[in-house]
Amino acid sequence: MIQSRKKPQRLLARCLIAVGLLFGLSGTTWAEEVQHLRYSVRALGMGNAFIASVNDEFSLYYNPAGLESVKNYTFEALSVGAAVNQNLLDIAQASGSDATALLGQITGNKIYFEGNGSFLSFTAPGWGWSLFSSIVLDGTVHNPVVPYITTNAYAQAGGVFGLSMNFDDGLLDVGASIKQVSRAGIGTTLHIVDFLDPNLEQNLRDQFETGAPQKSVDLGATYHIEDYYLFQTKVSAVLRNISGLDFGTTGKIPTTLDFGIASESEFFGVDVLLAADLVDATFKTTKVKSLRRNLNIGAEFGLFMRSNGHHVISYRLGMKGPYPSSGFTFNPPYIPIMIDYAQWSEEIGAYSGALRDRRQAVQIAINF
Secondary structure, X not given: OHHHHHXXXXXXXXXXXXXXXXXXXXXXXXXXXXXXXXXXXHHHHOOOOXXXXXXXXXXXXXXXXXXXXXXXXXXXXXXXXEEEEHHHHHHHHOOOHHHHHHHHHHOOOOEEEEEEEEEEEEEEOXXXXXXXXXXXXXXXXXXXXXXXXXXXXXXEEEEEEEEEEEEOOOOEEEEEEEEEEEEEEEEEEEEHHHHHOOOHHHHHHHOOEEOXXXXXXXXXXXXXXXXXXXEEEEEEEEEEEEOOEEOHHHOEXXXXXXXXXXXXXXXXXXXXXXXXXXXXXXXXXXXXXXXXXXXXXXXXXXXXXXXXXXXXXXXXXEEEOOEEEEEEEEOOOOOOEEEEEEEEEXXXXXXXXXXXXXXXXXXXXXXX
């Protein structure tokens, strides 16, 4: 039993050592990326503008009032996916001298990987639940004079349950969701001298932290505006992660106030969705207040809606902060498999446009 508990600690410790050696202990990046529990790959393709436009199982993570926009009963038996940044992809594809050159080029930037999954999740009009898990490896180098590395390596798992109701003759949707999350891992800072210590791996295993489960609540509201030239428009506000989620050394997910607007229409058989979000309207999560950084916009174009609430094929584009995004979904009829893909960028610098981190994600779901 003791041996089995040490295995994940040993694995995470070795991952941290590898990240440190990979970065080369030089360069500088002041990273400011807000942590999350689960992103929708569909949303990321359209700039992550999903507060008002969400109408699927991800209402539980973005805005529980969106459960009123769910039109179908969907059971998701299993969903698996991964997100990586371009630095990690470049290293994986390179070899020999090319790999050595790449290591020099990425010094001062991030290496990021996230693997995620959900299972036995169910969504219906007005309510739903989701079970999820993920693993994250996120490392950044700071200070070119006296280099040090801040690294998070953790696994998390939990569940979300949400309800919504409709008021004011169908114009106002109100929803609430509750989350419970457990996280285990290492959030640490490594200096040059630490890599000379023969006991480094043991020291990292000693820092392995398993905290108590954390709970938080989301409250959201969506108001439907009268149709305007065939566009069905709605505006939303959501208070997410009320009380916050504090996982100790592996990070925090703060409370944020987010706003969104979305319009839907149909032209010549193509369903069109336009959306814009202002996330963290109080600028609580950034040192430098920037409307451009916190503004997400996006669009989705879909053909042939299926019974699981998703189109057979859809294409997306948008802007997540100052950077473009795009993505697509393939959801073939008669087969319970849906594939989502997105490419986007995260701002990991102190202000909008400071440091761009390009990423890609794919998600494969089996749903009915």
